[in-house]
Every structure is written in C-alpha cells, then in structure tokens.
Amino acid sequence: MTGRARLDRARRLLDTPPPSPVPGQLPLDRPQPTCDAGNPRCHAVPARPYPCGWRCEAHRPVPRPS
Incomplete structure (x- = not known):
C-alpha cells in the first residue's frame, strides 16, 4: 500500500460518522466517584x-515517615 493510498484510506475513515453509542457502554454514563x-x-x-477508599485532596491519606 503506497503512502497516498494510506492517506486516502485514513481520510475516508475520518469522514465516516462514528457508530451510534450503546446506552451503558460509555464510561461517561457512569457516575463519577466522590x-x-x-x-x-x-x-x-x-x-x-486509595486503599482506604475514594478520597478527595482534603481527605487523602498522609504517608507515614520512614
């Protein structure tokens, strides 16, 4: 496959519309952890x-000094 043919194929693929999303399959459909x-x-x-669960910046575990 020549370089020109590969570019033409890539342009055709980019011009096609994306497949329709299936409900529940997108990671954006899940609620964000709090x-x-x-x-x-x-x-x-x-x-x-974290090992102790989901934590925000204010509640993150503090590493123990070694």
Whole structure:
C-alpha cells in the first residue's frame, strides 16, 4: 500500500460518522466517584482511589515517615 493510498484510506475513515453509542457502554454514563470520608459523607469531586477508599485532596491519606 503506497503512502497516498494510506492517506486516502485514513481520510475516508475520518469522514465516516462514528457508530451510534450503546446506552451503558460509555464510561461517561457512569457516575463519577466522590469522596466517601467523613460523617456525613464529604462527596467532593474529583476523588482518587486509595486503599482506604475514594478520597478527595482534603481527605487523602498522609504517608507515614520512614
């Protein structure tokens, strides 16, 4: 396949419309995890996964000094 043919094929692929999304298959359909620290729960976004659960920047675990 020559360079020109590869470019033409790429342009054709880029011009085709994307497939229709299937509900529940996109990662954007899932709720974003929230911070589960505190009582009542903090529910701050964004939260990151830690071994102790999902935590926001304010509730992240502090590393122990070695």
